[in-house]
Amino acid sequence: MAPIVEIINVSKSYWRGNRAIPVLVDINLSIAEGEFLALMGPSGSGKSTLLNLIAALDHVDSGAIQVGGIDITALSENELAEWRAVNVGFIFQFYNLIPVLTAFENVELPLLLTGLSRRQRNEHVEMALRIVNLEERMDHYPAQLSGGEQQRVAIARAIVTDPVILVADEPTGDLDKVAAREILELMDRLNRESHKTIIMVTHDPRAAEKARVIRRLEKGFLNDVHSQDPH
Amino acid sequence: MFILKILIRNAFRHKLRTLLTILGITVAILAFGLLRTFINAWYGGVEASSASRLVTRSSISLIFHLPLSYKDKIRQVDGVKTVSWGTWFGGVYIDEKNFFANFAVDAKSYLELYPEFLLSPEETTAFLRDRKGFVAGRKLAKRFGWKIGDTVTLRGTIYPGNWDFVLRGIYRGRNETIDETQFFFHWDYLNEMMKKRGSARADQAGWYMVGVTRPDRATEVALAIDRTFKNSLAETLTETEKAFQLSFISMSETIIMAIELVSFVVIIIIIAVVANTMSMTYRERIGEYAIFKTLGYRGWRIAGMIVGESMIITLIGSFLGIVLTFPVAGIVGKMLSNYFPVFNVAEEAIYMDLAASIIIGLIAAIVPTYRSVRIRIADGLRRIG
Numbered sequence A: 001m002a003p004i005v006e007i008i009n010v011s012k013s014y015w016r017g018n019r020a021i022p023v024l025v026d027i028n029l030s031i032a033e034g035e036f037l038a039l040m041g042p043s044g045s046g047k048s049t050l051l052n053l054i055a056a057l058d059h060v061d062s063g064a065i066q067v068g069g070i071d072i073t074a075l076s077e078n079e080l081a082e083w084r085a086v087n088v089g090f091i092f093q094f095y096n097l098i099p100v101l102t103a104f105e106n107v108e109l110p111l112l113l114t115g116l117s118r119r120q121r122n123e124h125v126e127m128a129l130r131i132v133n134l135e136e137r138m139d140h141y142p143a144q145l146s147g148g149e150q151q152r153v154a155i156a157r158a159i160v161t162d163p164v165i166l167v168a169d170e171p172t173g174d175l176d177k178v179a180a181r182e183i184l185e186l187m188d189r190l191n192r193e194s195h196k197t198i199i200m201v202t203h204d205p206r207a208a209e210k211a212r213v214i215r216r217l218e219k220g221f222l223n224d225v226h227s228q229d230p231h
Numbered sequence B: 001m002f003i004l005k006i007l008i009r010n011a012f013r014h015k016l017r018t019l020l021t022i023l024g025i026t027v028a029i030l031a032f033g034l035l036r037t038f039i040n041a042w043y044g045g046v047e048a049s050s051a052s053r054l055v056t057r058s059s060i061s062l063i064f065h066l067p068l069s070y071k072d073k074i075r076q077v078d079g080v081k082t083v084s085w086g087t088w089f090g091g092v093y094i095d096e097k098n099f100f101a102n103f104a105v106d107a108k109s110y111l112e113l114y115p116e117f118l119l120s121p122e123e124t125t126a127f128l129r130d131r132k133g134f135v136a137g138r139k140l141a142k143r144f145g146w147k148i149g150d151t152v153t154l155r156g157t158i159y160p161g162n163w164d165f166v167l168r169g170i171y172r173g174r175n176e177t178i179d180e181t182q183f184f185f186h187w188d189y190l191n192e193m194m195k196k197r198g199s200a201r202a203d204q205a206g207w208y209m210v211g212v213t214r215p216d217r218a219t220e221v222a223l224a225i226d227r228t229f230k231n232s233l234a235e236t237l238t239e240t241e242k243a244f245q246l247s248f249i250s251m252s253e254t255i256i257m258a259i260e261l262v263s264f265v266v267i268i269i270i271i272a273v274v275a276n277t278m279s280m281t282y283r284e285r286i287g288e289y290a291i292f293k294t295l296g297y298r299g300w301r302i303a304g305m306i307v308g309e310s311m312i313i314t315l316i317g318s319f320l321g322i323v324l325t326f327p328v329a330g331i332v333g334k335m336l337s338n339y340f341p342v343f344n345v346a347e348e349a350i351y352m353d354l355a356a357s358i359i360i361g362l363i364a365a366i367v368p369t370y371r372s373v374r375i376r377i378a379d380g381l382r383r384i385g
């Protein structure tokens, strides 16, 4: 299949004082549409940094990133905001739900930026919550939900706009085994049944098992491809 | 709708902190409103003064009187419509501490010239008919429990002896700015007594009150009046009623300026308090604002959330402060009624309250807003966990 994400010669450094610390060095990577890719590697190797670049949360120093044929490194801050709203769904380690909003309202957040009517929004939110199997809990606040449930709400929020790619940064990092398995199965289903392209950073080998492709990041360099047969 | 929901929920996330901040704003706005009311009360007489009235007095000092014969000469000046005159009586009712303004006026012309003193036709006739009659303002009559027909005795200070007057009318002010604590009686009565006693004060007026045909010509008329008496034994100083009133209070201008300054200092302090609350709030929410940005929310929406929250807190506090200003001003007004015949919360004070609260809400939100718009998402997200 055609690549949906194309990373070309991307480098990124952080500045500490007047010293540049290279985090990513000349990264090249292409991710096919419908891929489920796991990014692994030791702590500090630059996984989150790379993921943030793909999701347009941060800027490259050099190189280009194309997503769905658009070079996102050439977009302005405002264009990027709009682009993110339409194209990317985010899943974080700490769920990152807004505590003063109910599950329903959290999922509705990205839709408020669209031109959808109230009724259409309600339909979308209910559908997303149904997919993550949390319809009954939609009036609960994050504090009233378990970690696994919160992460499912976060996934519903990530998919409610039907984005082009899903990015997940250690989505099971804060969960126990059972909850982690549920989340991974959910992501697996999204990939298989809805053909969502998923890019997932993880430390957890079991999490990586669910992915079709594993890439390792080591000190800013990307290692070779490991394709794996699912299960 | 949604934005309002999130604003209110955010504002009351830390209930105690928000309530304390609101309390602070309430007290500050109350203090500000009272100080503004105090300043307004100070200038109260000036505001109520009419632009179409002039006051003519001795150019040397108010203590020096003017001959009664001036009234006809003033009347002849072009642009003059009505002439009335009065004399400060300075009588004491029972005790010095019962101070109120009391003076003798040429009754008919005085009532004509001051239509803002509302008196029923019956009371007017009764007053004009009774040589010893007097008229009191509603507040004054209420203060001492005087009723129509009561005899009130004033002890003269400038004019010796005990003077009996009969209450023939109680006037109301046409609006809230009108002084309702005056006591006036017939100048003719006073003059008669002076004549009887062979006093040098007979046929003398303390000041003249002049109604002009056109307010825009008031200054011109004033100059013409003074010109008439130039090089006479008693030269005059004529000014608009407003200028006349101002000349009484200008000496205390410094005090008023100090009060004005304090009123603004109160606002500056509360700005600092609210700004501190908003900064704390912001620091706790950096991560959340980063999440909003991640989802595609742009800087101005985040700014809207912060400014909106700051505004909600400030407006609730201000609203309570403004509502409280009325009863508290009422109590303070009662306490100070001897000094301020009119102590009402002016519309202007409320506008200043509102302006102050908007300024508080906006300024307090500036720094957090600026930071939230500037912060990079990746940095904001790092603060979570």
Ligand SMILES: Nc1ncnc2c1ncn2[C@@H]1O[C@H](COP(=O)(O)OP(=O)(O)OP(=O)(O)O)[C@@H](O)[C@H]1O
Pocket: A014, A015, A023, A041, A042, A043, A044, A045, A046, A047, A048, A049, A050, B379
């Ligand atoms: N904003 C920043 N300023 C300075 N240094 C940064 C910044 N963000 C990341 N770094 C550094 O860049 C390196 C890579 O960070 P990154 O978060 O991408 O690692 P990671 O692979 O996701 O690690 P982990 O598995 O612990 O999450 C680290 O050494 C980190 O300290």
Ligand SMILES: [Mg+2]
Pocket: A047, A048, A049, A169
């Ligand atoms: Mg990371």
